[in-house]
Amino acid sequence: MTAPAEQQDRAAFARQWAEWHARKDEALAGPHGFLAITSLNWLDETPTRFPDAPGAWSSTDEGVVVELADGEELAYEGETLRGRHNFGVPAERASLFPLAGDAAIEVARRGGYDILRPRHPENALRVSFTCTPAYEPDPRWAVPGRFTRFDAPRPTPVGAVVAGLEHVYDAVGQVEFALDGATYRLTAFDGHAPGTLQVLFTDATSGVTTYAANRSLTIDAPDAEGRVVLDFNRATNLPCAYTDLATCPLPPAENRLPVPVEAGERIPAEAQGHAPKSVPAA
Incomplete structure (x- = not known):
């Protein structure tokens, strides 16, 4: 027996919603999604090191600067960064994502403040997430x-x-x-x-x-x-x-x-x- 049209429509509606919701959660829990963030760091003019990212980071008038020590490097836009690098002034609500191994080191500006948010795929919050x-x-x-x-x-x-x-x-x-x-x-x-x-x-x-x-x-x-x-x-x-x-x-x-x-x-x-x-x- 064929289900009534309204019942079929509700089933299709629920199926489309479930597919959409699965994609949404998949993006949230991606290797460098929000669940992979391990710290939120507010940058200032003093070069500062953080335990979950290479380099010493600072916020300057010219932009966000990282100073990488010997043996440290980042990959960004097809280049390998060593030593000192200026990422420029991030646009408000934009993010840059240099890579350190399998981690993404988010450089961003929120509400006029420069921030650094490392994203590590092995972060426990991400690993334990279900839906x-x-x-x-x-x-x-x-x-x-x-x-x-x-x-x-x-x-x-x-x-x-x-x-x-x-x-x-x-x-x-x-x-x-x-x-x-x-x-x-x-x-x-x-x-x-x-x-x-x-x-x-x-x-x-x-x-x-x-x-x-x-x-x-x-x-x-x-x-x-x-x-x-x-x-x-x-x-x-x-x-x-x-x-x-x-x-x-x-x-x-x-x-x-x-x-x-x-x-x-x-x-x-x-x-x-x-x-x-x-x-x-x-």
């Missing part, structure tokens, strides 16, 4: 909405999970949608893929069944009339849900929904025992 818990996918949480673009991007300061750190994102518009008869609006930023949107949000499940600080939702590009679909089944944790070595942004104040969104990723086991963190004193 991220999530609500069962349900088509009713794929909600239609409409995107209204601002006349010009609006620089929007947001807090961070690191006390004293502030991120500034360019808000490009708002997404309006309805849940249970009420209308809500979320401020949206450009997504990682061209044309897509990203919203950071919390809701009434945050800190109960979902991670307290934030979740992220990527929205496919709006059509010519601004129509979008907010598939909350694909609401994901940011890296800070798994490790206290992340600098994740918090949602804008207007993106704190007063209703429960019982869809998407839930609190991971790795969220337990995070230590409070802050930027170093100037």
